[in-house]
Amino acid sequence: MNPVTLLPFIVLIGAMFLMTRSAKKKQAAAAQMRNEMQPGTGVRTIGGMYATVKELHDDTVVLEIAPGVHAIYGKNAIGAVLDDAEYNRIVHGDGDDIDGAIVPDDASSLTETAGSDKPVEADADEDSSDDAKIDLGKKADDVEPKDAKADKKSEDKADGEADAK
Template sequence: MSLLTLLPFIVLIGAMFLMTRSAKKKQQQAIEMRNQMQPGSGVRTIGGMYATVKEVSEDTVLLDAGPGVELLFAKNSIGAVLTDEEYNRIVHGIEHDLQSDADVVPDDASSLTETDDSSDAAADSDDTPVDLGKKDAEDEPADATADARAKKSDGDSDAK
Protein backbone atom coordinates (compact mmCIF):
# COMPACT_ATOMS: atom_id res chain seq x y z
CA MET A 1 0.00 0.00 0.00
CA SER A 2 1.18 3.44 -0.73
CA LEU A 3 1.29 6.33 1.71
CA LEU A 4 -1.11 8.27 -0.50
CA THR A 5 -3.95 5.82 0.15
CA LEU A 6 -3.37 5.90 3.93
CA LEU A 7 -3.24 9.72 4.14
CA PRO A 8 -7.05 10.29 4.39
CA PHE A 9 -7.32 7.75 7.22
CA ILE A 10 -4.43 9.38 9.09
CA VAL A 11 -6.03 12.83 8.77
CA LEU A 12 -9.39 11.48 9.94
CA ILE A 13 -7.87 9.79 13.00
CA GLY A 14 -5.93 12.97 13.85
CA ALA A 15 -9.07 15.13 13.62
CA MET A 16 -10.98 12.73 15.87
CA PHE A 17 -8.16 12.81 18.41
CA LEU A 18 -8.16 16.63 18.49
CA MET A 19 -11.95 16.82 18.86
CA THR A 20 -12.06 14.37 21.77
CA ARG A 21 -9.17 16.16 23.44
CA SER A 22 -10.96 19.54 23.35
CA ALA A 23 -14.19 17.95 24.61
CA LYS A 24 -12.33 16.39 27.54
CA LYS A 25 -10.82 19.80 28.38
CA LYS A 26 -14.28 21.39 28.42
CA GLN A 27 -15.65 18.63 30.64
CA GLN A 28 -12.74 19.04 33.06
CA GLN A 29 -13.30 22.81 33.23
CA ALA A 30 -17.02 22.26 33.95
CA ILE A 31 -16.20 19.82 36.76
CA GLU A 32 -13.74 22.30 38.29
CA MET A 33 -16.31 25.09 38.03
CA ARG A 34 -18.97 22.98 39.77
CA ASN A 35 -16.51 22.00 42.51
CA GLN A 36 -15.82 25.68 43.23
CA MET A 37 -19.49 26.33 44.12
CA GLN A 38 -20.00 27.55 47.67
CA PRO A 39 -23.09 28.54 49.61
CA GLY A 40 -24.01 32.10 48.61
CA SER A 41 -22.75 31.79 45.02
CA GLY A 42 -25.07 32.83 42.21
CA VAL A 43 -25.60 30.16 39.56
CA ARG A 44 -27.43 29.59 36.29
CA THR A 45 -28.80 26.13 35.61
CA ILE A 46 -28.64 24.51 32.18
CA GLY A 47 -32.38 25.22 31.97
CA GLY A 48 -31.75 28.97 32.37
CA MET A 49 -32.91 29.46 35.98
CA TYR A 50 -30.92 31.84 38.19
CA ALA A 51 -30.62 31.01 41.88
CA THR A 52 -28.32 31.23 44.90
CA VAL A 53 -26.53 28.15 46.23
CA LYS A 54 -27.72 27.23 49.71
CA GLU A 55 -26.00 23.87 50.26
CA VAL A 56 -23.56 21.76 48.25
CA SER A 57 -23.28 17.99 48.67
CA GLU A 58 -21.42 15.32 46.71
CA ASP A 59 -23.87 14.98 43.79
CA THR A 60 -26.59 17.56 44.50
CA VAL A 61 -26.98 21.27 45.09
CA LEU A 62 -29.75 22.94 47.11
CA LEU A 63 -30.68 26.22 45.43
CA ASP A 64 -32.61 29.18 46.83
CA ALA A 65 -34.71 30.49 43.93
CA GLY A 66 -36.65 33.08 45.93
CA PRO A 67 -38.40 33.64 49.24
CA GLY A 68 -39.42 30.20 50.49
CA VAL A 69 -38.44 28.41 47.26
CA GLU A 70 -35.70 25.81 47.71
CA LEU A 71 -34.92 23.42 44.87
CA LEU A 72 -32.70 20.35 44.82
CA PHE A 73 -30.69 20.00 41.59
CA ALA A 74 -28.07 17.55 40.39
CA LYS A 75 -24.63 19.11 40.32
CA ASN A 76 -24.40 18.36 36.60
CA SER A 77 -27.37 20.65 35.93
CA ILE A 78 -25.43 23.78 36.93
CA GLY A 79 -24.48 25.55 33.72
CA ALA A 80 -22.44 28.42 35.16
CA VAL A 81 -21.27 29.85 38.45
CA LEU A 82 -21.65 33.63 38.19
CA THR A 83 -19.67 36.44 39.77
CA ASP A 84 -21.51 38.58 42.33
CA GLU A 85 -21.63 41.57 39.96
CA GLU A 86 -23.01 39.50 37.08
CA TYR A 87 -25.61 37.78 39.29
CA ASN A 88 -26.81 41.11 40.76
CA ARG A 89 -26.98 42.67 37.30
CA ILE A 90 -29.06 39.83 35.86
CA VAL A 91 -31.32 38.96 38.80
CA HIS A 92 -31.71 42.25 40.67
CA GLY A 93 -31.01 44.72 37.87
CA ILE A 94 -28.17 46.35 39.81
CA GLU A 95 -25.64 47.80 37.39
CA HIS A 96 -22.06 47.92 38.59
CA ASP A 97 -20.58 51.35 37.84
CA LEU A 98 -17.71 50.40 35.55
CA GLN A 99 -17.06 53.95 34.38
CA SER A 100 -17.09 55.84 37.67
CA ASP A 101 -13.92 57.76 36.74
CA ALA A 102 -15.06 58.58 33.20
CA ASP A 103 -16.73 61.82 32.12
CA VAL A 104 -20.42 61.94 32.83
CA VAL A 105 -22.67 62.86 29.92
CA PRO A 106 -25.57 65.07 31.05
CA ASP A 107 -29.18 64.13 30.34
CA ASP A 108 -29.83 67.40 28.52
CA ALA A 109 -27.67 69.26 26.04
CA SER A 110 -27.73 72.62 27.85
CA SER A 111 -24.37 72.13 29.51
CA LEU A 112 -22.80 71.09 26.21
CA THR A 113 -23.64 74.43 24.57
CA GLU A 114 -22.42 76.69 27.37
CA THR A 115 -19.50 78.97 26.56
CA ASP A 116 -16.98 80.85 28.67
CA ASP A 117 -17.95 83.64 31.13
CA SER A 118 -17.07 86.59 28.87
CA SER A 119 -19.57 85.61 26.19
CA ASP A 120 -22.21 84.84 28.86
CA ALA A 121 -21.89 88.38 30.16
CA ALA A 122 -22.40 89.77 26.67
CA ALA A 123 -25.43 87.58 26.14
CA ASP A 124 -26.91 88.61 29.49
CA SER A 125 -26.60 92.34 28.69
CA ASP A 126 -28.97 91.92 25.74
CA ASP A 127 -32.11 90.99 27.69
CA THR A 128 -34.60 91.81 24.94
CA PRO A 129 -37.10 88.96 24.71
CA VAL A 130 -37.47 87.40 21.31
CA ASP A 131 -41.09 86.85 20.26
CA LEU A 132 -41.38 83.84 17.98
CA GLY A 133 -45.18 83.63 18.08
CA LYS A 134 -47.76 84.84 15.56
CA LYS A 135 -48.86 88.42 15.70
CA ASP A 136 -52.45 89.06 16.67
CA ALA A 137 -54.79 90.67 14.09
CA GLU A 138 -55.29 93.74 16.26
CA ASP A 139 -51.51 94.43 16.33
CA GLU A 140 -51.39 94.81 12.54
CA PRO A 141 -52.51 98.06 10.91
CA ALA A 142 -55.81 97.96 9.06
CA ASP A 143 -54.16 98.60 5.67
CA ALA A 144 -51.84 95.61 6.11
CA THR A 145 -54.82 93.34 6.86
CA ALA A 146 -56.67 94.51 3.77
CA ASP A 147 -53.54 94.00 1.64
CA ALA A 148 -53.11 90.48 3.02
CA ARG A 149 -56.72 89.62 2.16
CA ALA A 150 -56.27 90.93 -1.37
CA LYS A 151 -53.12 88.84 -1.87
CA LYS A 152 -54.86 85.70 -0.63
CA SER A 153 -57.64 85.96 -3.20
CA ASP A 154 -57.10 83.76 -6.21
CA GLY A 155 -58.83 86.09 -8.66
CA ASP A 156 -61.91 83.93 -9.15
CA SER A 157 -64.20 86.23 -7.16
CA ASP A 158 -64.82 88.59 -10.16
CA ALA A 159 -65.54 85.69 -12.57
CA LYS A 160 -69.16 85.17 -11.47
Protein backbone atom coordinates in the same frame (compact mmCIF):
# COMPACT_ATOMS: atom_id res chain seq x y z
CA MET B 1 0.14 0.07 0.58
CA ASN B 2 0.23 3.51 -0.95
CA PRO B 3 0.81 6.41 1.54
CA VAL B 4 -1.71 8.56 -0.36
CA THR B 5 -4.52 6.13 0.49
CA LEU B 6 -3.54 6.19 4.18
CA LEU B 7 -3.53 9.98 4.36
CA PRO B 8 -7.34 10.43 4.82
CA PHE B 9 -7.35 7.87 7.63
CA ILE B 10 -4.46 9.59 9.39
CA VAL B 11 -6.20 12.97 9.12
CA LEU B 12 -9.45 11.47 10.44
CA ILE B 13 -7.74 9.86 13.44
CA GLY B 14 -5.91 13.12 14.20
CA ALA B 15 -9.14 15.12 14.04
CA MET B 16 -10.88 12.65 16.37
CA PHE B 17 -7.97 12.90 18.80
CA LEU B 18 -8.17 16.73 18.83
CA MET B 19 -11.97 16.74 19.27
CA THR B 20 -11.78 14.24 22.11
CA ARG B 21 -9.01 16.22 23.77
CA SER B 22 -10.94 19.53 23.61
CA ALA B 23 -14.11 17.84 24.89
CA LYS B 24 -12.20 16.39 27.84
CA LYS B 25 -10.76 19.83 28.61
CA LYS B 26 -14.25 21.35 28.60
CA GLN B 27 -15.56 18.62 30.90
CA ALA B 28 -12.66 19.11 33.31
CA ALA B 29 -13.20 22.89 33.36
CA ALA B 30 -16.93 22.42 34.03
CA ALA B 31 -16.23 19.94 36.85
CA GLN B 32 -13.73 22.34 38.41
CA MET B 33 -16.23 25.22 38.14
CA ARG B 34 -18.89 23.12 39.88
CA ASN B 35 -16.44 22.13 42.62
CA GLU B 36 -15.67 25.80 43.29
CA MET B 37 -19.32 26.55 44.15
CA GLN B 38 -19.98 27.71 47.69
CA PRO B 39 -23.18 28.56 49.55
CA GLY B 40 -24.30 32.05 48.56
CA THR B 41 -22.90 31.82 45.03
CA GLY B 42 -25.14 32.80 42.13
CA VAL B 43 -25.51 30.18 39.40
CA ARG B 44 -27.30 29.62 36.09
CA THR B 45 -28.62 26.13 35.37
CA ILE B 46 -28.32 24.53 31.96
CA GLY B 47 -32.04 25.27 31.58
CA GLY B 48 -31.39 28.99 32.02
CA MET B 49 -32.71 29.46 35.56
CA TYR B 50 -30.81 31.79 37.89
CA ALA B 51 -30.56 30.81 41.54
CA THR B 52 -28.43 31.04 44.67
CA VAL B 53 -26.59 28.03 46.09
CA LYS B 54 -27.80 27.15 49.61
CA GLU B 55 -26.24 23.73 50.29
CA LEU B 56 -23.73 21.47 48.56
CA HIS B 57 -23.73 17.68 48.67
CA ASP B 58 -21.69 15.04 46.83
CA ASP B 59 -23.74 14.93 43.62
CA THR B 60 -26.50 17.44 44.33
CA VAL B 61 -26.90 21.09 45.18
CA VAL B 62 -29.78 22.87 46.92
CA LEU B 63 -30.69 26.07 45.08
CA GLU B 64 -32.85 28.95 46.28
CA ILE B 65 -34.83 29.83 43.18
CA ALA B 66 -36.97 32.48 44.93
CA PRO B 67 -36.96 33.81 48.49
CA GLY B 68 -37.82 30.83 50.67
CA VAL B 69 -38.22 28.43 47.71
CA HIS B 70 -35.57 25.68 47.54
CA ALA B 71 -35.02 23.01 44.90
CA ILE B 72 -32.56 20.14 44.66
CA TYR B 73 -30.57 19.87 41.42
CA GLY B 74 -27.80 17.58 40.25
CA LYS B 75 -24.41 19.29 40.16
CA ASN B 76 -24.16 18.54 36.47
CA ALA B 77 -27.25 20.73 35.91
CA ILE B 78 -25.23 23.85 36.80
CA GLY B 79 -24.27 25.58 33.57
CA ALA B 80 -22.30 28.51 34.99
CA VAL B 81 -21.15 29.90 38.31
CA LEU B 82 -21.56 33.66 38.23
CA ASP B 83 -19.63 36.30 40.12
CA ASP B 84 -21.66 38.50 42.48
CA ALA B 85 -21.70 41.58 40.22
CA GLU B 86 -22.95 39.65 37.19
CA TYR B 87 -25.57 37.73 39.20
CA ASN B 88 -26.93 40.95 40.76
CA ARG B 89 -26.99 42.69 37.37
CA ILE B 90 -28.96 39.87 35.76
CA VAL B 91 -31.32 38.92 38.58
CA HIS B 92 -31.87 42.22 40.39
CA GLY B 93 -31.22 44.61 37.51
CA ASP B 94 -28.45 46.39 39.43
CA GLY B 95 -26.46 48.70 37.18
CA ASP B 96 -28.72 48.28 34.15
CA ASP B 97 -28.35 51.53 32.23
CA ILE B 98 -28.71 50.86 28.55
CA ASP B 99 -27.32 54.08 27.06
CA GLY B 100 -29.92 56.15 28.90
CA ALA B 101 -32.77 54.68 26.83
CA ILE B 102 -36.18 55.48 28.23
CA VAL B 103 -39.03 53.08 27.59
CA PRO B 104 -42.46 54.72 27.85
CA ASP B 105 -45.15 53.19 30.06
CA ASP B 106 -47.85 53.73 27.45
CA ALA B 107 -48.28 54.02 23.69
CA SER B 108 -48.46 57.82 23.67
CA SER B 109 -45.09 58.03 21.94
CA LEU B 110 -46.58 56.26 18.94
CA THR B 111 -49.07 59.08 18.32
CA GLU B 112 -46.75 62.01 18.92
CA THR B 113 -44.54 63.77 16.41
CA ALA B 114 -40.82 63.81 16.97
CA GLY B 115 -40.57 67.33 18.34
CA SER B 116 -43.92 68.06 19.93
CA ASP B 117 -46.25 66.76 22.57
CA LYS B 118 -49.26 67.19 20.28
CA PRO B 119 -50.75 63.99 18.79
CA VAL B 120 -50.40 63.41 15.08
CA GLU B 121 -53.62 64.30 13.24
CA ALA B 122 -55.14 61.88 10.76
CA ASP B 123 -55.21 62.88 7.11
CA ALA B 124 -58.24 65.00 6.22
CA ASP B 125 -59.37 62.71 3.39
CA GLU B 126 -59.29 59.57 5.57
CA ASP B 127 -62.28 58.60 7.68
CA SER B 128 -60.93 58.60 11.22
CA SER B 129 -64.12 57.57 12.98
CA ASP B 130 -64.19 54.28 14.87
CA ASP B 131 -67.36 53.29 13.00
CA ALA B 132 -65.79 53.58 9.54
CA LYS B 133 -66.76 50.65 7.33
CA ILE B 134 -64.07 48.63 5.66
CA ASP B 135 -64.54 47.70 2.01
CA LEU B 136 -63.98 43.96 1.76
CA GLY B 137 -64.56 43.91 -1.99
CA LYS B 138 -68.18 42.76 -1.74
CA LYS B 139 -70.97 44.73 -3.31
CA ALA B 140 -74.01 45.58 -1.23
CA ASP B 141 -76.38 43.66 -3.54
CA ASP B 142 -74.15 40.54 -3.42
CA VAL B 143 -74.56 40.22 0.32
CA GLU B 144 -77.86 38.90 1.60
CA PRO B 145 -78.82 39.42 5.21
CA LYS B 146 -78.61 36.31 7.37
CA ASP B 147 -82.38 36.27 7.97
CA ALA B 148 -83.07 36.41 4.21
CA LYS B 149 -80.95 33.28 3.68
CA ALA B 150 -82.86 31.43 6.40
CA ASP B 151 -86.21 32.49 4.90
CA LYS B 152 -85.06 31.33 1.45
CA LYS B 153 -84.07 27.91 2.81
CA SER B 154 -87.43 27.45 4.52
CA GLU B 155 -89.25 28.45 1.28
CA ASP B 156 -87.18 25.97 -0.74
CA LYS B 157 -87.92 23.26 1.80
CA ALA B 158 -91.65 24.02 1.69
CA ASP B 159 -91.61 23.93 -2.12
CA GLY B 160 -89.87 20.58 -2.08
CA GLU B 161 -92.48 19.14 0.27
CA ALA B 162 -95.29 20.48 -1.89
CA ASP B 163 -93.79 18.91 -5.02
CA ALA B 164 -93.41 15.57 -3.28
CA LYS B 165 -97.13 15.43 -2.39
